[in-house]
Amino acid sequence: MGQSTDKVAEAVLQLVARTPESTQRLSERPAEAARKVAHEAASRAALAAGALALPPGPVGWLTILPEMMTVWRIQAQLVADVAALYGRSAELGSSQMLYCLFRYTAAQAVRDLVVRVGERFVVRPVVGSALQKLAKTVGLKLGEKLVGKSVSRWVPLIGAMGVSAYAFYDTRQVGLTAMKLFEREQVIDAEA
Template structure:
């Protein structure tokens, strides 16, 4: 009778060094800390901001791929311990990218925590922004909300990010192949951040308090009812 080898990882049991709830809470705290400061930019307003933005995006995506792939090289449990440092390193690259793209469009002063959160994570969990952002034609209206609302949004994003990161983490038991996959996702993810930032900055950006935002939503609902 063959003895069961309990040391082999599988898709249903995570290494003891990882707790999904604990990791999700740490990711959420990291997100909240991260969006509290907007990076400065040395990029100047550009005559062709979209072309400059895509050039910046290509460069940042390559850096993100190399960074993520390198951090994913340690095998086994050591690889799991690099998950949060990898995420933070990639966010730094992406946040600087958003800052630089905004500067290229001459709109760096319009960046706040809501806009940074939207650019970095909208493609990860669009549903989380339901109470934060209203799209009205070619305008994006960001609600001026309390810290508790931002915290709730960050928590929803944190759960999604953690699920994806832990799924990737299983590949860290195959370090070379896993590093290539992690690096490829970081490249794709950074390009998505750039696309969201470009779309946002090509739109009109407005801030609204809760009452104004509620009136906008009510107007949208009335118009939608009339169309039907």
């Protein structure tokens, strides 16, 4: 499990290190536009995850990390698009990306990144070794999911349907998290 955790942690670090460019623009009705973008992203994530989950047995195991990375890239683009719709692209950094992407799948690991203060969210930037430690914690949590996903590879069609449904649900949650984060005024603490 240690090697797979390291690979997942490295994948998480690479994912949050670069914020995707968005083609979306500030919207007069950002919540409505964000829900539409989230639904489209969830559909793409479900299709990609389901297709990558189809190979059976040991061959299927080789598709688990690529499947997770594909879904995460779709979700990262979703977060960037939601930020753009709310006019918050300039504020989007690795801390916000990490929080939005893993708020539900690794809640314990990212819970301290964002603190709600009244109607605002306070986002604490995480850099350097702290970011690596957080990625390792997220990787450990997601490494546990790898074991669960490997079981789905033994029953390809049913497993692919389950993986697809979960990717749809998880991507919708990422979209909702990003909407909640960017619809409120955001205060970013200075790095210590």
